[in-house]
Amino acid sequence: MDIDQTEMYLPAAPERPTWPAMRRGLRHKCPSCGEGALFERYLKLRPECPVCGEDLSHARADDGPAYLSILLTAKVMGTLQLLVYELWQPSPWVLATSFSIGVVIMALALLPRFKGMIVGIQWAKRMHGF
Template sequence: MPDFMVSPFDRPIARKIQPPNDQDPEGEDFALPSSGWEAMARGARGRCPRCNDAKLFHRFLKPVATCPRCRQDWTHQQADDFPAYVSILLTGHIMAPIIIALVQETALSLAALAAIIVSSMLILMIGILQPAKGATIALQWWFGMHGFVKERGTSKEENPMPGHPGGNGKGLP
């Protein structure tokens, strides 16, 4: 008897993707970002946060499965609704003073105000959406969330006592 409760989405995806390394196939080195902010800036520009050479998106909001330059697997990303929240929040904060100024300082009709405000808000929200998603994906990769491998090195200040995650290097708790 077939199991009708199992969907194609419940089956594990068996894909062979080469693990990322610090060299591309031609042997050229690339620099990992030095901070999470740099990785987010790369993602916001629509570039691969890991190598900064290839595109992160192959459609407006659809990230590539694997970076062609550094072979980083981007299928682990789970940006979900967070980029939309960021886009709406920023649009509201940018448009609020503009709306107040338009209403108080101009003598435009209600229809003209509505046309200006709605079209400006839609353009701004759509314009912010892809950079917000790229930055979110980069942040997930930087912190090693959702199956990504954390690739940044840890310094002595971050973990001064090897093997002890909460140590301060002086033997004190």
């Protein structure tokens, strides 16, 4: 009883393009159709796309978006803070206040974009039940 090894595996699902799904997620759109809104609120994913019906309930971004937001915000704002200090030498209070506000705004703006991007990657790679 020799079993053919190729019959043991399920047929491979068609490949989904990763880059378009990432771009759609960055724009807060459904990774499948690119039309429907990805979020109900600031970071709350919709259970399914209102346009194409793609099930989004299994997406798990976890700490990835926060990590990427902190990484990019720290790099950009840290470099910018050093540059501003070297060129104009503002008062410490002005520097601390302006950059604290800038860091919060930048991190909060990047967080949903990175979450959308990670959901797009998960959809393209068929992770977590997609």
